[in-house]
Amino acid sequence: MLIKPRRESNPRKLVLSPTKIATYLACPLMYKYMYITKIGRFYYKPKAGHSFGASMHRALQTFHEHGAGETQTVEQLADHLRETWVAIGYESVAEEQESLTEGVKMLEEYYSAPPVPGTVTIFTERQLRQDMGEFVLLGRIDRLDQHTDGTLEIIDYKSGREDVTEDEVRHDLAMSIYQLLTKSQYPNDRVTASILCLRTGVKATVEMTAEELAAVENDVRAVAGEILAISEDTEFEPTEKDICPICDFEKLCIKIRAQNS
Numbered sequence: 001m002l003i004k005p006r007r008e009s010n011p012r013k014l015v016l017s018p019t020k021i022a023t024y025l026a027c028p029l030m031y032k033y034m035y036i037t038k039i040g041r042f043y044y045k046p047k048a049g050h051s052f053g054a055s056m057h058r059a060l061q062t063f064h065e066h067g068a069g070e071t072q073t074v075e076q077l078a079d080h081l082r083e084t085w086v087a088i089g090y091e092s093v094a095e096e097q098e099s100l101t102e103g104v105k106m107l108e109e110y111y112s113a114p115p116v117p118g119t120v121t122i123f124t125e126r127q128l129r130q131d132m133g134e135f136v137l138l139g140r141i142d143r144l145d146q147h148t149d150g151t152l153e154i155i156d157y158k159s160g161r162e163d164v165t166e167d168e169v170r171h172d173l174a175m176s177i178y179q180l181l182t183k184s185q186y187p188n189d190r191v192t193a194s195i196l197c198l199r200t201g202v203k204a205t206v207e208m209t210a211e212e213l214a215a216v217e218n219d220v221r222a223v224a225g226e227i228l229a230i231s232e233d234t235e236f237e238p239t240e241k242d243i244c245p246i247c248d249f250e251k252l253c254i255k256i257r258a259q260n261s
C-alpha cells in the first residue's frame with residue numbers, strides 16, 4: 001500500500017482577541033506562559049468571579065435566544081441561571097449559594113428594566129472575526145441590538161461592576177475592538193457600544209468616530225507586530241508588577257526572581 005506524502009500545512013495565523021492583547025499589555029511574560037509555551041493550564045486556578053460571569057452570560061444568552069421578555073417569564077430566566085450554573089472556584093457551598101441568590105436577584109432586575117420599544121436583538125454571544133493580514137482579530141460580543149433608526153448597539157454585560165462611565169467605555173480595549181469588528185461587518189450602519197453593569201443596571205454608551213477607530217486599528221496592528229515577534233526563545237524578566245499578587249504564575253516568577261538574584 002502506498003503511503004501518500006503528507007502535505008506541509010500552512011503555519012496558522014496568529015489569532016488575537018481583546019483578552020490576549022490585554023494579557024500582553026499587562027505582562028508579556030504572562031502572555032508567553034499562556035499562549036506561547038502554554039504552561040498556563042498547569043497553573044490556572046478556577047476563580048469564582050469567572051464562573052459567576054460565565055453563568056450569567058449563558059443564562060442571558062438562553063433568555064434572548066428564546067424570545068426574551070416577549071415569550072419568557074422571569075422565573076424561566078432564573079431557571080436558565082440554575083441550569084447553566086458553573087460551580088467551580090467558590091470557597092464553599094455557602095459562598096456559591098450566596099452568589100446564585102445574588103445572580104437570580106440581578107436577573108430579576110434585568111427582567112424588570114423596560115426594553116427600548118422596537119429594539120431587535122440581532123444575536124447573542126457571537127464571535128466576530130476579521131482577517132488583518134498577518135493576524136486574525138476576533139472578539140466575542142455578548143449582545144448586538146438594532147434600534148428602530150437602524151443603529152446597532154453592542155452590549156457588553158459586566159457581572160462584577162456596579163458603575164461605568166462613557167469615558168471608561170471609550171477607553172476600554174475590548175469595547176474598541178468590538179466596535180472595529182462590528183463596523184467592518186456592518187460598514188453602512190451606525191454602531192454604538194455599551195457596557196451594562198448587571199448589579200445595578202447602570203449603562204454607558206459611546207459611538208467612536210472613524211478617526212478613533214482608525215487609531216484603535218493602528219494600535220492593535222502595532223501590538224500585533226510585537227506579539228508576532230515572540231517565540232519560545234524570547235526572554236522576559238519576571239519584574240514585579242501590581243498584578244503579580246493576583247496572577248496564577250506568581251509562585252513561578254518569585255522562584256525565577258530568586259534564582260536570578
Ligand code: SF4
Pocket residue numbers: 027029030237238239240241243244245247248249250251253
Ligand atoms: S507574576 Fe507578575 S511577572 Fe509573573 S507572569 Fe504574572 S504578572 Fe507577569
